[in-house]
Amino acid sequence: MLSVENITVCYGQMKALQGVSLEISQGDMVALIGANGSGKSTLMNVISGMIQAVSGEIIWEGRPLKGLSPDNICQAGIIQVPEGRKLFPGMTVEENIIMGAYHPNVRRQAPESLQKVFSTFPRLADRRRQFAGSLSGGEQQMVALGRALMAKPRLLMLDEPSLGLAPKAAAEIFMIIKELNKEGMTILLVSQEVLETLSITTYGYVLENGIMALKGPSRELRENPKVKTSYLGL
Amino acid sequence: MDAVLIIQSLISGIMMGMVYALLGVGFSLTWGVMHVIHISHAAFGLIGAYLSYSLLQYCGVDPVVSAAVSVPLLFITACGLYQLLIRPITRAQNIVMASMILTFGLAIILENIMALIWKADPRVLTPTYSSGALIAGPFYFQYPHLVGFGLSVLGITAIYLFLKKTYTGMAVRAAWQQPEAAQLYGVNLYRISMITFALAVSTAGAGGISLALLNSFEPHSHNLWLIYLFLVVIVGGVGNVIGTALAGLIIGVITGLSMAFLPFQWVNLVTFGLLMIFLIFRPHGLIKQEGM
Ligand SMILES: Nc1ncnc2c1ncn2[C@@H]1O[C@H](COP(=O)(O)OP(=O)(O)OP(=O)(O)O)[C@@H](O)[C@H]1O
Ligand SMILES: [Mg+2]
Numbered sequence: 001m002l003s004v005e006n007i008t009v010c011y012g013q014m015k016a017l018q019g020v021s022l023e024i025s026q027g028d029m030v031a032l033i034g035a036n037g038s039g040k041s042t043l044m045n046v047i048s049g050m051i052q053a054v055s056g057e058i059i060w061e062g063r064p065l066k067g068l069s070p071d072n073i074c075q076a077g078i079i080q081v082p083e084g085r086k087l088f089p090g091m092t093v094e095e096n097i098i099m100g101a102y103h104p105n106v107r108r109q110a111p112e113s114l115q116k117v118f119s120t121f122p123r124l125a126d127r128r129r130q131f132a133g134s135l136s137g138g139e140q141q142m143v144a145l146g147r148a149l150m151a152k153p154r155l156l157m158l159d160e161p162s163l164g165l166a167p168k169a170a171a172e173i174f175m176i177i178k179e180l181n182k183e184g185m186t187i188l189l190v191s192q193e194v195l196e197t198l199s200i201t202t203y204g205y206v207l208e209n210g211i212m213a214l215k216g217p218s219r220e221l222r223e224n225p226k227v228k229t230s231y232l233g234l
Numbered sequence: 235m236d237a238v239l240i241i242q243s244l245i246s247g248i249m250m251g252m253v254y255a256l257l258g259v260g261f262s263l264t265w266g267v268m269h270v271i272h273i274s275h276a277a278f279g280l281i282g283a284y285l286s287y288s289l290l291q292y293c294g295v296d297p298v299v300s301a302a303v304s305v306p307l308l309f310i311t312a313c314g315l316y317q318l319l320i321r322p323i324t325r326a327q328n329i330v331m332a333s334m335i336l337t338f339g340l341a342i343i344l345e346n347i348m349a350l351i352w353k354a355d356p357r358v359l360t361p362t363y364s365s366g367a368l369i370a371g372p373f374y375f376q377y378p379h380l381v382g383f384g385l386s387v388l389g390i391t392a393i394y395l396f397l398k399k400t401y402t403g404m405a406v407r408a409a410w411q412q413p414e415a416a417q418l419y420g421v422n423l424y425r426i427s428m429i430t431f432a433l434a435v436s437t438a439g440a441g442g443i444s445l446a447l448l449n450s451f452e453p454h455s456h457n458l459w460l461i462y463l464f465l466v467v468i469v470g471g472v473g474n475v476i477g478t479a480l481a482g483l484i485i486g487v488i489t490g491l492s493m494a495f496l497p498f499q500w501v502n503l504v505t506f507g508l509l510m511i512f513l514i515f516r517p518h519g520l521i522k523q524e525g526m
Contacts (some may be wrong), residue, residue, distance in 0.1 A: 048418055050418070069422065071417060074417075074418060074419055075420060079418070080418050082415060086412050086414055086418075088407065088408050088415065088416075089411055091407060091408070095404060099405075100419055102405060147419065151420070
């Protein structure tokens with residue numbers, strides 16, 4: 001469905017990604033793991049068209065994404081929930097979620113999608129008129145997820161969805177992600193909670209300083225000695 | 235002091251303030267959404283006023299009717315200007331500075347064009363009802379003032395509803411509050427910037443017509459208007475429609491009252507003095523929340 005081939009990205013002189021490749025098939029949930037600054041967010045942003053790669057190619061459903069702007073890529077069905085959620089602070093919860101259906105392809109279904117988001121996250125329905133900035137971290141992450149679901153993603157990319165959340169809220173978010181994948185959504189998941197992430201995904205990639213150091217079925221990665229010492233603290 | 239005079243000047247202040255608000259909202263949006271400080275904003279308002287003047291003078295078209303023509307015309311013109319002038323500078327390192335220099339030049343060009351076409355003499359809009367007035371007890375409201383006020387209320391309401399109720403309007407707010415997320419959800423920043431710029435310029439036109447119904451104008455009037463725009467936006471908070479509207483009203487009332495009770499030379503001194511005091515206490519403007 002998505003294949004990232006040999007991508008290199010530079011910020012000025014610094015190479016943030018160097019010849020990185022990654023594959024995702026329809027219905028998969030794939031983990032992307034790496035230390036701080038290893039290039040995880042950069043990779044997501046290249047796929048979303050927010051950053052241009054110096055070389056390499058990204059093929060989405062058989063077609064190259066080269067030269068497409070972020071709004072085109074959103075239209076193509078690749079939706080990112082960015083690191084730090086990036087909600088619209090001066091908009092209400094409902095407005096934030098509705099903005100997810102901005103794209104003309106999905107706009108007509110917005111009312112039904114909104115109902116569905118509110119039934120998935122009943123807590124948001126009670127707070128629909130509140131400013132998004134006034135919610136708790138867990139609730140804000142739900143708004144970010146709800147906004148993404150409005151866009152009817154065919155590939156959902158989640159960048160650290162549990163960052164800064166209390167264990168209970170994080171567990172709740174992971175539950176929902178698992179549920180979404182069970183319903184058939186293809187997901188690329190970046191998370192610092194390596195054990196949790198490797199237990200709900202089928203396949204995993206490990207980035208180290210901009211290089212794809214390891215890849216394999218998540219079950220095997222969990223047993224990998226290098227992963228154990230570097231990421232699981234065992 | 236005379237209570238009637240106080241109330242009368244309070245009301246004229248509110249009328250004036252609403253016009254400042256209409257002119258200010260667009261200025262504030264371009265500033266907030268695009269980081270473009272549009273120095274020629276008021277000059278476009280003045281073009282709206284002159285278009286109305288000519289259409290009234292030579293074709294007998296009422297200013298309100300001609301607004302329905304000149305506002306869309308300015309919208310289209312502004313779309314072209316955006317592509318030609320503004321879009322290229324959005325790649326500049328320092329957009330704020332680049333945009334100020336560019337649009338300062340544009341303001342001078344527009345001023346000279348207006349002086350060429352319409353001459354430097356002060357003009358007034360004199361629609362058929364210009365000598366009429368609404369008399370309510372001891373109060374007295376000239377019809378053109380009421381129409382100008384009505385036009386500005388209409389303009390502000392339209393902008394508010396656009397931003398609040400339409401997808402495109404929401405995208406304008408989204409692009410200003412969180413441009414990255416807006417892009418990730420399908421907002422094309424260039425398209426939204428063009429719409430913001432064109433909306434601002436066309437509502438400036440409406441504001442210019444409103445102002446021309448209240449005051450006389452000449453090719454360099456936009457310089458003074460611009461100072462008031464800065465006042466309104468700084469007090470109201472950049473990009474904030476409700477704050478801008480409130481700020482317009484407050485500044486209108488302050489100038490209205492000081493014009494009635496202070497020697498002419500003192501009016502600006504009082505207005506700007508109060509602004510400085512205000513900024514010391516509320517450096518973020520009236521409304522801190524990045525709402526609307
Ligand atoms: N806009 C930028 N300009 C310059 N350097 C950047 C920029 N964004 C990221 N970098 C650098 O690129 C490298 C990779 O950053 P990236 O954000 O992709 O890492 P990450 O794996 O997502 O880290 P984290 O776990 O902290 O989110 C880092 O060294 C970072 O400092
Ligand atoms: Mg990151």
